[in-house]
Amino acid sequence: MLKHHQSIKSDTIHLPPSFPIRITETSGVSPSFQRLHLHVEMEINLIVKGTGYYIINGNKYPFRQGDIILINSNELHRAFETEDLIMMVIMFDPGWLAVEQRYDAELLAPFRKVGERFSNLLDANHEAITTLQNILNDMKREFDQASDSYVSVIRAQLIRFLAYINRYFKLPGAPRHQAKLQGIETIREVVQHMEEHVTEAWTLQNLANLAHLSPSRFSYLFSQIVGTSPMDYLIQLRLSHAVHLLETTEMKIIEVSTICGFRNLSNFNRLFRLYIGKSPSELRK
DNA sequence: TCGGGCAAGGGTTTGACGTA
DNA sequence: TACGTCAAACCCTTGCCCGA
Numbered sequence: 001m002l003k004h005h006q007s008i009k010s011d012t013i014h015l016p017p018s019f020p021i022r023i024t025e026t027s028g029v030s031p032s033f034q035r036l037h038l039h040v041e042m043e044i045n046l047i048v049k050g051t052g053y054y055i056i057n058g059n060k061y062p063f064r065q066g067d068i069i070l071i072n073s074n075e076l077h078r079a080f081e082t083e084d085l086i087m088m089v090i091m092f093d094p095g096w097l098a099v100e101q102r103y104d105a106e107l108l109a110p111f112r113k114v115g116e117r118f119s120n121l122l123d124a125n126h127e128a129i130t131t132l133q134n135i136l137n138d139m140k141r142e143f144d145q146a147s148d149s150y151v152s153v154i155r156a157q158l159i160r161f162l163a164y165i166n167r168y169f170k171l172p173g174a175p176r177h178q179a180k181l182q183g184i185e186t187i188r189e190v191v192q193h194m195e196e197h198v199t200e201a202w203t204l205q206n207l208a209n210l211a212h213l214s215p216s217r218f219s220y221l222f223s224q225i226v227g228t229s230p231m232d233y234l235i236q237l238r239l240s241h242a243v244h245l246l247e248t249t250e251m252k253i254i255e256v257s258t259i260c261g262f263r264n265l266s267n268f269n270r271l272f273r274l275y276i277g278k279s280p281s282e283l284r285k
Numbered sequence: 286t287c288g289g290g291c292a293a294g295g296g297t298t299t300g301a302c303g304t305a
Numbered sequence: 306t307a308c309g310t311c312a313a314a315c316c317c318t319t320g321c322c323c324g325a
Contacts, residue, residue: 204317217288219318229318231297253307267298269308281307 019151020093021158023143027086029079037078041091042111043071044161046136047124050084056120066124068132070165072111075120076188088140092158100159110165117170128168135161186211187222191233198237199261204230235271238262242272246283253280 020041025048045054046068053062054069056077063069071077073094079087100107110118122129139157142150190210194202207230208218222230238260245256254265257280262268272280 213288215317220320231317265308271297273308279308 020096021143021154022089022091023140023154024089025086025140026089029081029085038076039091040073040093042073042094042108043069044088044090044092044136045069045071045079046088046090046133047085048088049086051082052085053080053082054078054120055080057115059120061121063121064124066129066133068122068129068136070110070114070118070120070122072114075114088136090136090139096155097159097162104163106166107159107162110162110169118165119169119171122165122169126169128164131164131168132161135164186213190218190222190230194234195237198234198241199259202231202234202261234261239272242268242280243283246280256280 029052045063047063047065049065051062051064053060054071054077055061056071057075061069062082094108094111097107114120122132135157139154139161142153142157190207193210194207200206204215204219207222208215211218211221213221219230222233242256242260242262245251245259246253249256251259253268257265257268260268262271269279
């Protein structure tokens, strides 16, 4: 039986305390973004090119070129690529802006009030989006060039970015509430359990038992919250573990396959090629 | 609104066998 | 040893209905 207080552990993002922000550009969706995860840092994604969608706290947000995604601290999220995706990813420690909140208490509202007064998705068609895109591009340029006083410029641009969201992107009408998925904590606990016991021979029935749900109800809820079926998610967890072992050890492929919970080598090879795009032996070359 | 039960269809897994 | 193919068995997903 699961302990009630268990939930998915936060990812640890190593940001230097003196400059707690990281700006990168990613092509496609890296394995760490494909899995359901959360972190204390606030995250901004600018869709530079292509399409895909985010699952954030059980809500699906399709995105396209020009959209901006905001992810608050500890929001459970997962990214998917549909086509030719390139994203700018900004992670920052909200504590970095603690002083500014003395002067503008609403500065972090676009994150803190997401789902109520703001949406996770800032639409590429919004009249003010170009201003925000320019700010983010400027931040990336400053980060890459690291010229004199670039830390101050990036910090100032981040404050400007948040202020403009406050000014132009408040949702109209009554406060909106996030989708009430009562099962979200239950699914969190099951996902945590799967990640900690990835090699177990899980069946849908086992997983549903952990959640105290029928298999059909569990499968439906899981897909709503995580974005893929339970068994598909389990395969991705196992393959991530397999990639790690293949890259960092000299274990035989059949040993890796067994350790990662695959009971059959041919099935492991087939799934590996399907998800990773190459065979296990090709990965090692 | 949430959850259980059921059935149909389709996807997945397994194990044997072949090839390089 | 590593990996691909294939057929059969298995079981998961989905949709629907019903009750609490």
